[in-house]
Amino acid sequence: MFTPIYIANYCENYCIYCGFNCHNKINRAQLNAEEIEKEMAAIAETGLQEILILTGESRNKSTVEYIGEACKIARKYFKVIGLEIYPVNSDEYAYLHECGADYVTVFQETYNSDKYETLHLAGHKRIFPYRVNAQERAVKGGMRGVGFGALLGLDDFRKDAFATGYHAYLLQRKYPHAEIAFSCPRLRPIINNDRINPMDVHEPQLLQVVCAYRLFMPFASITVSTRECARVRDNLVNIAATKISAGGVSTGIGSHVDDIEDKGDDQFEISDERSVDEVYDALLKNNLQPVMSDYIYV
């Protein structure tokens, strides 16, 4: 079990399917060190031991040093720290690893490079190969694990799922020690954008993808986020998924403690707002063992 924390929502990219894109007129915000610490302390109080830090993709606003400081704070409260940030170079991943980060997830969104160009209209993210090689740079920088994901529904979801699996498989062949993870997001409705139809990938199709990942790479971690409703998530963890977020998840900035006003707009709407205890109990009811941390530092 884990929870995401959005510490900033500045973004220099123009991904037409995302509410954080640089042309969307939303409230932008960034937590300072004191606010990050307050939020993390509140999250840790709930019993969670793993956190995923997200920033949006602005190297200028959310510098590598800023993210490193967030990792150092997170290390005081959590045993496992993941990052979902803009792709960086190997030496920067090494620095973030030194600061406490354990794994890095980079969404390729779609592996169809022609379609990719039509969806990513501005910013560094337009450079497809730099993004596709991010996981390898993260492993070279010493990260324990790397995550892969296509945003299902942007293009032919079966081809994208196939490419995601193959990408992870090739990296595993080259770096057998790397821990591999898959995320399986489907498109969600976002602010100011009705150009994308998120309805293409229905629940049976999502199940097909999750099962394909599980069969293809039996030891990979599979995450199902709060984009999905409680019913879908409870069923998926019973079948193939291994990682689930919990704890009043929010994709806004500064939303875990009352005295930090929720400053930034949300990236997308979420469907499962259950607390840590509720998700924990649902796992027990499913005859599963809730695991707060899968790693011990010696």
Ligand code: SF4
């Ligand atoms: S998907 Fe990521 S990079 Fe693209 S606009 Fe949203 S936050 Fe920025």
